[in-house]
Amino acid sequence: xxxxxxxxxxxxxxxxxxxxxxxxxxxxxxxxxxxxxxxxxxxxxxxxxxxxxxxxxxxxxxxxxxxxxxxxxxxxxxxxxxxxxxxxxxxxxxxxxxxxxxxxxxxxxxxxxxxxxxxxxxxxxxxxxxxxxxxxxxxxxxxxxxxxxxxxxxxxxxxxxxxxxxxxxxxxxxxxxxxxxxxxxxxxxxxxxxxxxxxxxxxxxxxxxxxxxxxxxxxxxxxxxxxxxxxxxxxxxxxxxxxxxxxxxxxxxxxxxxxxxxxxxxxxxxxxxxxxxxxxxxxxxxxxxxxx
Amino acid sequence: xxxxxxxxxxxxxxxxxxxxxxxxxxxxxxxxxxxxxxxxxxxxxxxxxxxxxxxxxxxxxxxxxxxxxxxxxxxxxxxxxxxxxxxxxxxxxxxxxxxxxxxxxxxxxxxxxxxxxxxxxxxxxxxxxxxxxxxxxxxxxxxxxxxxxxxxxxxxxxxxxxxxxxxxxxxxxxxxxxxxxxxxxxxxxxxxxxxxxxxxxxxxxxxxxxxxxxxxxxxxxxxxxxxxxxxxxxxxxxxxxxxxxxxxxxxxxxxxxxxxxxxxxxxxxxxxxxxxxxxxxxxxxxxxxxxxxxxxxxxxxxxxxxxxxxxxxxxxxxxxxxxxxxxxxxxxxxxxxxxxxxxxxxxxxxxxxxxxxxxxxxxxxxxxxxxxxxxxxxxxxxxxxxxxxxxxxxxxxxxxxxxxxxxxxxxxxxxxxxxxxxxxxxxxxxxxxxxxxxxxxxxxxxxxxxxxxxxxxxxxxxxxxxxxxxxxxxxxxxxxxxxx
Numbered sequence: 001x002x003x004x005x006x007x008x009x010x011x012x013x014x015x016x017x018x019x020x021x022x023x024x025x026x027x028x029x030x031x032x033x034x035x036x037x038x039x040x041x042x043x044x045x046x047x048x049x050x051x052x053x054x055x056x057x058x059x060x061x062x063x064x065x066x067x068x069x070x071x072x073x074x075x076x077x078x079x080x081x082x083x084x085x086x087x088x089x090x091x092x093x094x095x096x097x098x099x100x101x102x103x104x105x106x107x108x109x110x111x112x113x114x115x116x117x118x119x120x121x122x123x124x125x126x127x128x129x130x131x132x133x134x135x136x137x138x139x140x141x142x143x144x145x146x147x148x149x150x151x152x153x154x155x156x157x158x159x160x161x162x163x164x165x166x167x168x169x170x171x172x173x174x175x176x177x178x179x180x181x182x183x184x185x186x187x188x189x190x191x192x193x194x195x196x197x198x199x200x201x202x203x204x205x206x207x208x209x210x211x212x213x214x215x216x217x218x219x220x221x222x223x224x225x226x227x228x229x230x231x232x233x234x235x236x237x238x239x240x241x242x243x244x245x246x247x248x249x250x251x252x253x254x255x256x257x258x259x260x261x262x263x264x265x266x267x268x269x270x271x272x273x274x275x276x277x278x279x280x281x282x283x284x285x286x287x288x289x290x291x292x
Numbered sequence: 293x294x295x296x297x298x299x300x301x302x303x304x305x306x307x308x309x310x311x312x313x314x315x316x317x318x319x320x321x322x323x324x325x326x327x328x329x330x331x332x333x334x335x336x337x338x339x340x341x342x343x344x345x346x347x348x349x350x351x352x353x354x355x356x357x358x359x360x361x362x363x364x365x366x367x368x369x370x371x372x373x374x375x376x377x378x379x380x381x382x383x384x385x386x387x388x389x390x391x392x393x394x395x396x397x398x399x400x401x402x403x404x405x406x407x408x409x410x411x412x413x414x415x416x417x418x419x420x421x422x423x424x425x426x427x428x429x430x431x432x433x434x435x436x437x438x439x440x441x442x443x444x445x446x447x448x449x450x451x452x453x454x455x456x457x458x459x460x461x462x463x464x465x466x467x468x469x470x471x472x473x474x475x476x477x478x479x480x481x482x483x484x485x486x487x488x489x490x491x492x493x494x495x496x497x498x499x500x501x502x503x504x505x506x507x508x509x510x511x512x513x514x515x516x517x518x519x520x521x522x523x524x525x526x527x528x529x530x531x532x533x534x535x536x537x538x539x540x541x542x543x544x545x546x547x548x549x550x551x552x553x554x555x556x557x558x559x560x561x562x563x564x565x566x567x568x569x570x571x572x573x574x575x576x577x578x579x580x581x582x583x584x585x586x587x588x589x590x591x592x593x594x595x596x597x598x599x600x601x602x603x604x605x606x607x608x609x610x611x612x613x614x615x616x617x618x619x620x621x622x623x624x625x626x627x628x629x630x631x632x633x634x635x636x637x638x639x640x641x642x643x644x645x646x647x648x649x650x651x652x653x654x655x656x657x658x659x660x661x662x663x664x665x666x667x668x669x670x671x672x673x674x675x676x677x678x679x680x681x682x683x684x685x686x687x688x689x690x691x692x693x694x695x696x697x698x699x700x701x702x703x704x705x706x707x708x709x710x711x712x713x714x715x716x717x718x719x720x721x722x723x724x725x726x727x728x729x730x731x732x733x734x735x736x737x738x739x740x741x742x743x744x745x746x747x748x749x750x751x752x753x754x755x756x757x758x759x760x761x762x763x764x765x766x767x768x769x770x771x772x773x774x775x776x
Contacts, residue, residue, distance in 0.1 A: 041367055043392055043717030043758055044374060127554065130569075134553075149556035150735070237496035238556060238735035240728055254363040255720040 035264040041257035054264035063240060063248065064265070068272060071244040074155065075223035078162040083216055085163065086170025091204075093171070094178040111168045119232035122161045123148070126233075151241040154234050158242060161229055166222070170215055177211035178204070213284050217277065224273055245269050321353030324646045329369065330384035332359040335670030336434065336633050339663045340384060343654035350653065353646055355382075369393065378640050381647040384433060387421060387631035388719040391766040397429040397636045401648050404431075412657055412675045414705035420712060420772045421631050430634035431651045433660070435674030437704035438506045438602055438629045440473075441567060441581045442466055442574040444692070445596040446480065446487075455479075466600035468622045470510050470543055473574070473603045477550035480573035489550030491558060491566040491575040496731045498559025501723055502629040504730060505713065506576055507547075508540030509627040510605045513711035519771030520611045522714045523755075526776070528764040530751035532726070533744035535616070536609030541733060541740040548734055556734055568593060576602060578629065579672040582697045586689045597693050599700035601707065602626060626707035631715070632674055673701045715770035718758050725750040 035054055039047040058064045089107070093100045110118065125131050126147035134144045147157045181204065189199050205212075227246035230236060236243035236251075243251075249269065253262035328344070330336050337359045344355035358380070360368050366389055372379035373396035385393065404410065405428060410418065417432040446452055447464055456464035460475050467473040477489025492503040505521075512521045512534065519525045522532065531537070548555055552571050555562075560577055564584045567575045568591035575581060584590050585597040604624035610617045635654065637647040653659060657678075663671040664678050665685060673679050679702035685694040716722060726747050733743035755763045768775055 040718075041370060042720065043762075044370065045758075123557075144553040146554060146556075149554055234557070235495055235497040237731045239496070239732040239737060241735075251724060255724060256718075257367060258721075 031263045035267050037260045039260040054261050067243045067245050067248045078159045079219045079223055081163045082167045082170045086167050089171045090174035107168045110165045115228040118165050119229040123233050148234050154242045173215045177208050181207050317352035321351040321646045325354040326381040327356050328382035329358045329380045331362045331365050334668040339669040339671050343659050347650050347653045376640050378642055381641040381643050384633055384635045387634050388715050391717045394424040394429055398639045398644050400428040404652055412677050416705050416710050417674055425769050430636035431655050432632045432674050433635045433655055434633040435672045436630040436632040438576055438627050439700040439704050440576050440600045442598045443596050444598040446573050467603045470603045481550045488552045488572050490547050491551050491563040491572040492547055493558050493560045494548050494556045495559050496727045501726050504544045506627045507544045508537050509625045509711035511539050512536035512609050513625045514608045514610055515709045519773050521711050523767055525768055528755055528760050530748040531611050533748040537744050538740050586693050599696040601700050601703040623709055625709045626704045627711045628713050631713045717766055721754050
């Protein structure tokens, strides 16, 4: 017990703490400071303080609201589908359906591939003249579909690729959750003649809720950061119809080198994510409390 | 005596060795290490590395090539230049960045600006793209102009020739005008035969705007009003929504309808794939199309790759009189798309003499000629000798292909009416606006006039934001016009 109050602990703890704080806090503070400046590398212009000017410009820029809407659309639809498909597959795997052994080995593959590679594969699969999908359509007498060049099809294609790549992650997490559920609850339910649907609705789903909330939250945040898939598949086009927040930030930061504006955009992005996270958790809090 | 003999022999060996060193190191840059920077290879970086090997053997110096991803290259160079840091002795950069670099670049040594090797550089580079306010501050190390490619086998097919003449009333041949270009595309647009009319880049972020510029140059690059294609060189008002631009954009959109499905997602890479894959009858683009098309390993149309200069027009918009000027002949306008990578020496370099010597070696007819025919270097012809040495090109082309290819390349850089690409501070801000509106017009969301009106409005705002006088001075310098 005496060693706990030994002042030597400060000698070991504080340097590490300070280093961590400096490394993690400094970039944030620097970026926040930059967001209040007009700072352009191209053409080089002297930095000047503009207060909330960059934020006001962004909030008045229709492109910002458009990309925020597009990102939200992609994130919510793709994560919703990932959860529904992921839960169905996890339930099937947990029930030991035939062939689940092979599936367990192979279903992880998509999430192990780099998103850029996945997007390149998707771009080739969706190629109108050399891609297998449109070749099949042609063989069946259907017209070629503008998968990547018409807004609705392009958004659908991006969502499909997101679902294909990240559903395995949801399956993995939910399957782990399912396998920790106690058997005795189900045995009691069986004694009470509860139907499988009743067991799912009143036992499985509520008990799985904490992990479901966490998985959806993680995927939602990750989906909001989507850039590589969109960059490779559509480049944000046609026009800016598939451009996402991160791609917009990339264009401003790395093509136009408008650093102040990009920093403000990053912080707005952070605020958007935080607000969505807080609202999401606030909505689910009563349910989580109820099933604690 | 023995000692004397030994001493004499040793001295003799030393003398021979020193003579040998002198012969090997010419000029002698032993102990000098140059740092050259460019984008991540193979394109351009491999050309620098190939030349570095030869230069090191010749001069006993060393060259370290430092590569940065494309997105990182500009900030790395600009920060080193503005800070005055001696980070790079040679920089190889995109010509569009020149306006931001020229204040920090050393002038090319006078002895490099004369002689046969100097005269051999195509005039458009030597007299315009390497020059900034009367000073030669960089050396072109890659030629970039758009040319036209077509399928010889399809064009010389008797059935096609007859059917085409019956339908359009003139002979099927490489087009002289943009209207003919579209007629040909329309004729060969036969999806049921897995053949489409043309291929161009239409993808946002996929070099699309250079292809539009090629169309537009034919209608707006007036021989009497040089430098007036993008902006009014007197006021810096955007010209991007004048009737010449609108016509160019309308035809560019028409070309997208005569291209393979999903062509709206084509970058230049897909254009080459479509042409080499035998999917299209014609295309426009950089010289790579011909080289890839002629390579049997990559192409289904090897042996049938024809080349010609870009089409032109007998009507050109006069931005001063605001009228179409009619010519009694077709004015063939060449467009220097991108303009070719430049190599330069920063004033902050402490090894300027050696650095310029390396650039001289890199761009010498022999070394650059070899780079031009080596796949993956990204070097296209920029010297007259690159386009006249048939032996050099016979390694990759048939005789006819080589003749047409070199003829087209030569005409592209020696044409009477050459339109220079836009080079302005804040280049990406201008082109991004254009790309977005262009994509909307291609998708049919807005009309060409609406798209270009929006671009003009945003370009004018950008010009005001960056400083109209500063931008005007840079624009005039980039177009080879004297300062006002």
